[in-house]
Amino acid sequence: MEINRLLGISEKTVKIALKEGADQAQSATFLLDDALTRFANSQIHQNVASKTGGIAVKVVIDKKIGTVRANTLEEKQIQDVVKKAVKIAKVIPSNKDFKSLPEPKKWAPIEGAFDSETALCTPDYRAEKVKEIIETAHSKSSIVKAVSGSFSTGSASFAIANSLGISAWAQISLAAINTTVISEVEGSEGFGSAEQYSRFVKDIDNIKAANEAAEKSVKSVKPMKISPGDYEVVLSSRAVAVLLSYLAYIGFSATMYQDGQSFVRYHLGEQVFDEKLSVKDDAMNPLTLYAVPIDGEGVPKMAKQLIDNGKVSEESICYDSFTAGKEENKSSTGHSIPPVVRFYPYPRPIPINLIANPGKASIEEMIAETKYGIFITRFHYTNPLKPTEAILTGLTRDGTFLIVDGEISKPIFNLRYTDSMLSALRDIPMISKELEQVDDTTAPAMKLKKLRFTGVAQH
Amino acid sequence: MIHGCGTMSLDFGKAALEEATKRGASYADIRIGEIFDEILTVKNGVTEEVTLLQTSGFGVRVIVNGAWGFAGSVDLTQKEVVETTKKAVSIALASSKLKKRDAVLVPVETRKDKYFTPLKKDPFRIPLEEKIETLMTAEQIIANYSDSIKSSSAFFRALREKKLFMSTEGTEIRQQITWCGGGLECIAVKNGEVQRRSYPASFRGNFGTNGYDFFESLALVDNAKVTAQEAVQLLAAKSCPSTETALILSGDQLALQIHESCGHPTELDRALGTEADYAGTSFLVPNQVGKLKYGSENVNIVADATIPGGLGTFGYDDEGTPAKKVHLIKEGLFVGYQTSRETAAELGLKESSGGMRADSPLTLPLIRMTNINLVQGDWKTDEIIEETKKGILMLVNRSWSIDDKRLNFQFGTEIAWEIKNGSKTSLLKNPTYTGITPAFWGACDAISKEDWKMWGTPNCGKGMPGQVMYVGHGCSTARFSNVKVGLIK
Numbered sequence: 040m041e042i043n044r045l046l047g048i049s050e051k052t053v054k055i056a057l058k059e060g061a062d063q064a065q066s067a068t069f070l071l072d073d074a075l076t077r078f079a080n081s082q083i084h085q086n087v088a089s090k091t092g093g094i095a096v097k098v099v100i101d102k103k104i105g106t107v108r109a110n111t112l113e114e115k116q117i118q119d120v121v122k123k124a125v126k127i128a129k130v131i132p133s134n135k136d137f138k139s140l141p142e143p144k145k146w147a148p149i150e151g152a153f154d155s156e157t158a159l160c161t162p163d164y165r166a167e168k169v170k171e172i173i174e175t176a177h178s179k180s181s182i183v184k185a186v187s188g189s190f191s192t193g194s195a196s197f198a199i200a201n202s203l204g205i206s207a208w209a210q211i212s213l214a215a216i217n218t219t220v221i222s223e224v225e226g227s228e229g230f231g232s233a234e235q236y237s238r239f240v241k242d243i244d245n246i247k248a249a250n251e252a253a254e255k256s257v258k259s260v261k262p263m264k265i266s267p268g269d270y271e272v273v274l275s276s277r278a279v280a281v282l283l284s285y286l287a288y289i290g291f292s293a294t295m296y297q298d299g300q301s302f303v304r305y306h307l308g309e310q311v312f313d314e315k316l317s318v319k320d321d322a323m324n325p326l327t328l329y330a331v332p333i334d335g336e337g338v339p340k341m342a343k344q345l346i347d348n349g350k351v352s353e354e355s356i357c358y359d360s361f362t363a364g365k366e367e368n369k370s371s372t373g374h375s376i377p378p379v380v381r382f383y384p385y386p387r388p389i390p391i392n393l394i395a396n397p398g399k400a401s402i403e404e405m406i407a408e409t410k411y412g413i414f415i416t417r418f419h420y421t422n423p424l425k426p427t428e429a430i431l432t433g434l435t436r437d438g439t440f441l442i443v444d445g446e447i448s449k450p451i452f453n454l455r456y457t458d459s460m461l462s463a464l465r466d467i468p469m470i471s472k473e474l475e476q477v478d479d480t481t482a483p484a485m486k487l488k489k490l491r492f493t494g495v496a497q498h
Numbered sequence: 499m500i501h502g503c504g505t506m507s508l509d510f511g512k513a514a515l516e517e518a519t520k521r522g523a524s525y526a527d528i529r530i531g532e533i534f535d536e537i538l539t540v541k542n543g544v545t546e547e548v549t550l551l552q553t554s555g556f557g558v559r560v561i562v563n564g565a566w567g568f569a570g571s572v573d574l575t576q577k578e579v580v581e582t583t584k585k586a587v588s589i590a591l592a593s594s595k596l597k598k599r600d601a602v603l604v605p606v607e608t609r610k611d612k613y614f615t616p617l618k619k620d621p622f623r624i625p626l627e628e629k630i631e632t633l634m635t636a637e638q639i640i641a642n643y644s645d646s647i648k649s650s651s652a653f654f655r656a657l658r659e660k661k662l663f664m665s666t667e668g669t670e671i672r673q674q675i676t677w678c679g680g681g682l683e684c685i686a687v688k689n690g691e692v693q694r695r696s697y698p699a700s701f702r703g704n705f706g707t708n709g710y711d712f713f714e715s716l717a718l719v720d721n722a723k724v725t726a727q728e729a730v731q732l733l734a735a736k737s738c739p740s741t742e743t744a745l746i747l748s749g750d751q752l753a754l755q756i757h758e759s760c761g762h763p764t765e766l767d768r769a770l771g772t773e774a775d776y777a778g779t780s781f782l783v784p785n786q787v788g789k790l791k792y793g794s795e796n797v798n799i800v801a802d803a804t805i806p807g808g809l810g811t812f813g814y815d816d817e818g819t820p821a822k823k824v825h826l827i828k829e830g831l832f833v834g835y836q837t838s839r840e841t842a843a844e845l846g847l848k849e850s851s852g853g854m855r856a857d858s859p860l861t862l863p864l865i866r867m868t869n870i871n872l873v874q875g876d877w878k879t880d881e882i883i884e885e886t887k888k889g890i891l892m893l894v895n896r897s898w899s900i901d902d903k904r905l906n907f908q909f910g911t912e913i914a915w916e917i918k919n920g921s922k923t924s925l926l927k928n929p930t931y932t933g934i935t936p937a938f939w940g941a942c943d944a945i946s947k948e949d950w951k952m953w954g955t956p957n958c959g960k961g962m963p964g965q966v967m968y969v970g971h972g973c974s975t976a977r978f979s980n981v982k983v984g985l986i987k
Contacts, residue, residue: 075963076593079772083593087963088585089570089860091555103545109552110572110860120552127548130627132634134544162592170596187774189962219775232775298649299687300694361546419778424897424910425928427692430986432908434901436778455899455906455932457985493985494932496906497781 041070042208045112045198052096052117053200059125061098061202063140067335067378068094068112069197072158076165079187081173086162095378098124099140102133108378138364141371143204146339149323152330157212157240158194165190168216168245175249176220180257184228186249188218192240195379199337207339209331209377214240215478218248219437220256228498229262229450231255232417232437234277236328236476255416255438262450265441267492271412273405273442273484276475279395280482281418282431283318286460287390287480289426291320291345291355292374293362294387302429302461303351312349312460313467315398319344320357320390322373326474326481327392331377336360340373345390359388393480398470405469405486407445413454413490414440414447429460434496455494463490510579511664514558517583519666523560523590525603526583527669529816530556530574531661531859534622538654538680540633543641546651548626555860558583562590564600570860603839604849606819608668613675613813616806617709621656621678624710629654633680636718640684643726646733648687650726652718653702654680655956656710657968661816661859669818677809677968678713679705679954682722686729693732693927695912697725699750700895705954705968706807728913731925738914738929740984744889745931746882746977751911752872753953753971754895759935760792760799761870761969762960763904764826765853766835768865770844776962778902781935782832784845790832793939796875799827801836803852803868808970809954810870812855816863819852826870830940838865857965864961869952871972875945879975882944884920890983891915891922892929908932908985930985933978941979950974 049066056064070092077085093110094117105127107120169190176186191214198208217234233251235243274282295301302311322331322340334340336359345355359375374388406414413435421433434455441448466488474481507530518526532554539547556579557570567590571582633652640650656678663671681703683696698704698716706712747755762768763780771779782790803811803821814820817839825833836853837845854863883891897910914929915922956968 073963077772077775077962078596079774080598080770082598083565083596084772085568085862086566086589086593087568087570087862088589089557091570091572091860093572104548106547106549107552108549110554111552123550127550127626130625131545131548131630134546136542136544136546162589163595166592166595173596185771185774187771189775191963217775221771221774298685299692300685305690419902420899422897422899424930424986427690432897432899432985434899434906436902453901453906455901455908457908457930457987491987494906494908496901496903497934498901498903498905 042196042198042210045070045196046206046208048112049198049200050206052094052121053202055118056096056098056121057202059121061100061125063099063202065097065140065201065336066094067197067199069378071195071379073193074162075189075191076162076169077189078169081186083166083169094120096120096124098128100128102137103128103131104134104137136365137361140201140203141205141336141338141360144339146207146332149330149332152211152238153194154212154239157192157214157238160192160240165192172218172245172249175246176253179253180222182222182224182257182260183220183253184223185221186218190216197378199333201337205337207333207337209333211330212238214243216243216245216248218252220252222256222260224260227261229256229259230437231259236478238330259438259450262452264452264495267454267494269489269491271409271488272490273402273409273412273414273486275416276482276484277417277477278415279485280477280480281421282460283393283395283482284480285421285423285431286429287345287393289423289429291357292387292389293356293358295426296356297362297365300426302427303355305427307352308350310349311351312346312464314349315467315470316346316349316464317396318346319394320392321394322392324394326394328476329391329479334373335375335377336371338371338373343372343390357388357390362388391479395482397472397474397483399472400469402471402484405484406442406447408469409442410444412442414442431460432457452498453496454492456490457493458491463487507662510574510576511662513576514579514583515664515666517580518560518587521587523562523587525561525666526558527663527665528556528558529661529663529859531659533858534658536656538629538633539651540630540637541651542649545630553858557859557861558586560586560590561601562587563594565590565594565597566601567593568862572860601840602843604842604847606839606850610670613673615674615676615707617676619710621710621713622658632718636682636722639722640682640726643723644730646686646688646730647684647726649685651683654713655702663816663818665818671814671818673813675707675812677705677707678710679703680713680716680718682718682725684726684729686733688733691733693729695725695729696894697721699953700912701957705809705956706952707809707811708807732913732927735925735927738926738984742980742982744886744977744979745981745983746886746889746891746975748893748975749949749951749973750894750953751892752973752976754898755909756870756872756971756973757955758898758900759904759907760826761867764835765865766837766841766845769835770841777960781903781905786832788833791830792827792832792936793830794942795830796942796945797827797830797939798873800825800871800873801851801868802871805869805972808869808952808972809956809968810868810970815852815854816856817850817854819850822852824851836865836867841865855967857967861965864965866960866967867958867969869970869972874947874950874974877944877946879946879948882946882975882977883917883922886917886977887919889917890926890929891917905935907935928986931981931983932985933981938978942976943979944977946974948974
């Protein structure tokens with residue numbers, strides 16, 4: 040079994056590091072088996088697969104820490120990796136903030152996290168499903184001009200061992216599909232999109248995604264322009280997921296909190312959001328996509344209540360062992376980034392299993408309860424402007440509609456929002472009872488009393 | 499000899515190309531490579547991060563039945579090379595079931611060549627202790643400047659990429675690209691007000707294909723005090739007003755403006771719709787080449803992979819096309835794209851602009867920016883300020899966002915100064931500005947001839963699966979009239 044091999048290599052590497060003179064050592068081995076079929080202009084234009092394995096070795100000598108990460112699992116090369124890490128640790132100054140690598144804690148694998156059918160999915164299967172998406176979208180209307188998207192399948196496995204006795208592993212499969220449909224009438228383009236995520240490729244409903252994207256695309260042609268300003272909005276789960284994911288990124292990481300950049304630091308115990316808003320980070324919850332029981336240091340992932348009935352607190356903050364060591368009486372909450380994350384250079388603890396509480400409404404009811412507002416399918420290129428006030432900016436995309444007297448009226452030009460989430464999420468009249476998995480966030484749709492728009496796009 | 503790209507690799511490369519040809523590929527190429535990435539971070543008095551990232555492996559790209567297939571692996575053995583090539587062929591066959599037309603490539607001259615980034619001081623040969631001492635000294639100057647400094651950091655990063663490219667057309671190119679750089683960052687906090695200052699640019703500094711002497715030229719220690727000083731001063735500064743005014747951007751911010759509003763929309767794959775599902779498309783559609791007024795007559799923008807020291811400078815792209823300099827915007831007119839061999843053929847061009855790069859041997863090359871440079875103007879920098887009656891000077895990026903056609907943008911910077919009657923007056927905090935790309939560049943009325951320099955961005959994201967590429971932007975201070983500023987309420 041792959042995972043036994045990874046665990047064996049990790050444990051052996053720790054022993055090698057100790058033999059080389061390390062006081063403490065940690066080894067994280069990983070395997071990524073990814074495949075992705077991408078399509079645009081209603082044909083496949085990119086079809087790729089890659090298998091990557093590797094190791095990240097951390098050695099500690101007199102509180103001096105050296106880390107080397109290499110994409111090899113060969114014993115001889117791993118010995119070289121350990122020697123390089125030891126060499127680094129011997130020459131750099133000690134890190135007074137470092138307390139210790141984490142101690143072992145009880146953990147258990149998550150059942151149902153890995154599906155071999157998803158991990159071994161073939162390019163022919165993906166091509167067939169893509170073909171169905173393209174045909175379905177085009178069959179929806181003759182104004183459908185182009186269908187694009189991607190279908191990815193694969194698996195990720197990692198195993199962590201350290202010199203204090205940690206020996207833990209995780210293995211998940213992942214499948215994701217997204218499609219953007221472009222329609223055109225008399226030179227006016229309409230965009231619509233849909234996406235789905237699952238650990239089980241059989242649960243991906245490509246036809247549903249194609250229908251949803253095509254329908255929005257067809258309805259989006261010939262949009263009208265409205266002025267920027269404050270509007271009531273109905274946000275799809277995808278739009279809500281973006282806002283919550285950014286809030287988590289700027290607010291709940293111990294690194295941001297300790298640097299004074301997190302809004303949480305300045306609003307402890309306050310009713311900063313609507314009391315209906317509760318968000319937790321819980322890797323063990325079946326609703327989350329990234330079902331990994333341990334973090335990148337082998338620490339069991341602790342469930343954290345990030346937002347509790349609209350309030351944030353010190354208990355909301357997510358730590359790895361290093362950031363926990365910088366504060367009194369803190370320990371890792373299991374939020375170190377797993378080694379399978381490809382863009383590894385600047386690690387910081389971060390929640391990746393966000394789940395918002397559902398409400399009682401449906402999207403249809405939210406629209407029906409809106410006299411004059413905007414329906415938003417998704418946000419594009421969101422970025423924080425001022426993390427301490429949770430001010431974000433971004434644009435709507437792929438299906439933005441005016442709501443008039445409780446009904447979707449007309450498509451509108453995309454809008455730029457610039458607003459503090461401390462204001463936008465302060466009054467949430469309705470939350471949907473349905474939750475949707477959108478990458479690292481499982482979110483309901485929401486109606487917000489007010490979102491501030493500061494600009495209009497040209498389409 | 500480039501390690502990992504030696505005789506043995508040539509044999510592996512030949513094996514892949516032979517296997518692909520045997521299985522019906524009309525074209526195939528292989529990239530075999532290694533990347534060494536050294537990252538040093540000193541933060542709040544400790545060496546928080548000393549990390550070496552090593553990536554090696556290969557990627558095989560094939561055209562079979564007119565469709566593309568790609569597969570990569572870390573395991574550089576004869577057996578794995580052959581198996582991975584078979585996988586790429588089977589993927590291409592699956593792709594070919596859903597093609598509208600055959601992939602066609604513009605020709606490129608067959609070459610056997612080598613390219614090395616010219617270096618005075620190899621950053622990988624400088625002792626770790628020396629680099630850390632420089633970072634620690636600079637960081638401590640910031641930390642000790644004021645009690646309001648909550649966080650102080652100093653960064654160094656050096657990357658070396660060695661790669662061998664071989665194709666069934668007979669091209670065989672070895673390259674060794676080296677870049678390095680670094681920077682400073684501090685965060686000042688007082689009474690709930692939080693301000694950040696970075697030097698010389700945000701997101702860990704400035705980088706170039708250059709030796710350790712480039713890092714030394716950044717003079718982090720000499721610039722640490724003023725970085726801290728400005729962060730503290732910003733705590734008491736007045737907010738950027740909400741108004742329409744003349745906007746002067748220094749090169750460090752203008753670099754990102756060029757990146758987002760010219761670099762990405764002139765990528766031909768975007769314009770042809772192949773990024774529609776993710777990053778979006780482009781307002782610069784093919785039938786507008788030579789027709790669309792992108793900016794004022796002052797605006798000339800080139801994609802230049804040949805300029806010494808640029809972060810996007812190399813010998814050949816990952817299709818074997820030699821580095822080039824091509825115009826994207828000429829005297830304000832949109833005149834060309836960044837292309838690949840395939841997209842160039844699709845547009846009926848004779849040759850590729852040489853923009854295809856992958857961020858690792860294991861990933862597929864995409865059209866990536868090289869160095870997208872705004873050609874210098876004829877103003878002195880002081881004159882631009884002196885001849886501005888009312889305006890705002892903004893420096894060093896803090897936030898960025900642009901729509902999926904690259905038209906509506908909004909940027910925030912770390913610091914700004916109010917300009918009144920030709921002089922810098924009040925310091926302004928939380929500056930932001932917004933606009934629509936052609937209107938904004940159309941309002942460019944002054945570009946400096948004096949402070950033109952290269953800015954390196956090592957973190958440009960694109961594609962699915964996501965890739966991160968190092969790209970460069972050359973520019974100098976420039977002025978834009980009637981820009982909407984002050985978006986934070």
